[in-house]
Amino acid sequence: MTSPFDKMSEQFTRNLARFSSRRGFLSKLGVALLAAPALPLLPVARTARAAEPKSVTPKTDFELHAQTTDDTKCNYWKYCGSDGVLCSCCGGGSHTCPAGAEPSPISWIGTCVSPEDGRSFVIAYRDCCGKPMCGASKSCWCDNTDREMPTYRSSLNNDIIWCFGSASATYHCSTAALVGEAK
Amino acid sequence: MLSPRANYLLNCGGCHGLNGASNSRLVPDLKDHVGFFLNLPEGRSYVVRLPNVAFSMTTDEALTGLLNYVVFTLGGATVPKDAKPYTVREVSQLRRSPLTEVSLVRMRQAMIRTLIDQYHATSDLRLYGVVDSSSTPSSAR
Numbered sequence: 001m002t003s004p005f006d007k008m009s010e011q012f013t014r015n016l017a018r019f020s021s022r023r024g025f026l027s028k029l030g031v032a033l034l035a036a037p038a039l040p041l042l043p044v045a046r047t048a049r050a051a052e053p054k055s056v057t058p059k060t061d062f063e064l065h066a067q068t069t070d071d072t073k074c075n076y077w078k079y080c081g082s083d084g085v086l087c088s089c090c091g092g093g094s095h096t097c098p099a100g101a102e103p104s105p106i107s108w109i110g111t112c113v114s115p116e117d118g119r120s121f122v123i124a125y126r127d128c129c130g131k132p133m134c135g136a137s138k139s140c141w142c143d144n145t146d147r148e149m150p151t152y153r154s155s156l157n158n159d160i161i162w163c164f165g166s167a168s169a170t171y172h173c174s175t176a177a178l179v180g181e182a183k
Numbered sequence: 184m185l186s187p188r189a190n191y192l193l194n195c196g197g198c199h200g201l202n203g204a205s206n207s208r209l210v211p212d213l214k215d216h217v218g219f220f221l222n223l224p225e226g227r228s229y230v231v232r233l234p235n236v237a238f239s240m241t242t243d244e245a246l247t248g249l250l251n252y253v254v255f256t257l258g259g260a261t262v263p264k265d266a267k268p269y270t271v272r273e274v275s276q277l278r279r280s281p282l283t284e285v286s287l288v289r290m291r292q293a294m295i296r297t298l299i300d301q302y303h304a305t306s307d308l309r310l311y312g313v314v315d316s317s318s319t320p321s322s323a324r
Contacts, residue, residue: 105205109197122192124201155197155235165206179201182189 059113060146066115072140078123080112080146083158084174087128089140095177097128103175104129106165108156110147111182122179129163131172142174185245187252194239194249203257211311218258219295219304221266226294228277230254231269237281247274261304288312 066077071094072086078094079086091098107126114121149156163169185193192201195213199205203214211217220226231237231250239246251268282290291311298304 105200106210107197109192111193122189122196124197165209179192179196180189182193183186 062144062146063113063115066113068114068116074139074142074144077115078112078121078176078178079142080144081108081110081123081125081148081158082142082144082174082176083148084127084142084171085134085136086140086142087134087173087175089136090134090173092128092173092175095126095175097175098131098134098173101128101131101172102166102168103127104163104166107162108148108158108160109179110156112146112176120182122182124177124179125158125162126175126177127162128172128175129166129170130168131170133171134173136173187245187248190241190245190249191252191257194241195235195253203253207307207310208313209311212307213253213257215257215259215261216305216308217254218261218263218266219298219302219308221254221258222263222298222302222304223294226298227266229282229290229294231274231277232280232282233287234281234283237278243271243275243278246278247271250274 060080062075062080065075066080067073067075068077070076071078071088074082074086076094086094087096087098087101088094092101097103103126107124109122109124111120112123113119145158147156148158151157151159154160161169161171163171198210199213200210203217204212217230220230230253231246236246236250239249241249247269254266255262255268295304295308299306299308
């Protein structure tokens with residue numbers, strides 16, 4: 001004895017077999033598969049992708065910890081290539097020499113990235129010269145190396161005493177002067 | 184891509200100064216000086232073939248823009264009126280034969296003698312290379 005359910009499912013299967021073909025189904029499936037990548041992404045997905053950072057340059061160790069408020073600390077953002085004792089700990093500023101010391105007219109130049117907007121700025125690493133070395137606390141001694149090069153590229157090396165060109169070659173302390181945006 | 188000015192600062196400005204002059208005895212002035220060299224064909228190529236120029240960490244395109252900025256902007260009125268800007272092709276070829284086997288000092292001296300005598304160049308070109316004992320580097324850090 002056949003149940004009404006059996007009859008219904010049999011009828012459905014027969015109709016399916018009579019009115020559809022496997023080839024027709026496959027061709028429709030193929031069109032759908034081909035068309036899928038061509039269709040625009042949902043707005044949600046597109047917005048999410050646009051919010052991702054555009055820059056692919058990985059941050060340096062210095063840049064990950066840089067700050068913009070205290071220029072007597074080695075992680076102040078403009079000091080990304082500074083090597084030496086900070087003039088801001090010696091009575092000067094981040095880009096000014098203490099009284100009695102003279103900025104060398106010759107320096108090396110690099111770039112530092114501002115943590116506030118990610119823009120890159122040209123920095124002139126000028127030493128202050130003409131006084132004995134500043135005796136500041138250990139926390140004012142920095143050895144950062146962003147964009148600095150080994151001695152064989154001496155014009156970009158920060159181990160050099162950049163005091164030639166000034167009246168006295170005696171090193172006192174280090175500054176980092178912002179020159180402009182690197183663009 | 185960086186501007187010619189930014190490329191100048193990053194590759195030359197530390198020693199030559201932000202605007203082309205720092206210590207005239209230790210580093211040749213570019214400001215209101217460098218254009219004189221373009222009066223001589225060997226001067227035009229000398230500017231590109233100098234080791235620190237030819238070996239600079241720049242592409243041919245960036246170096247060409249940089250050199251034109253140095254010569255025509257920093258050089259100011261010292262550039263001869265008929266001087267043409269450097270082309271990428273010219274710079275690309277010249278930097279492949281850097282001046283590594285000659286006395287740069289003697290080569291420069293011979294050129295500036297001609298420039299001062301025949302092209303009314305400033306005698307300030309002679310400042311570079313004058314030894315001043317008060318500015319000798321030491322290692323006192």
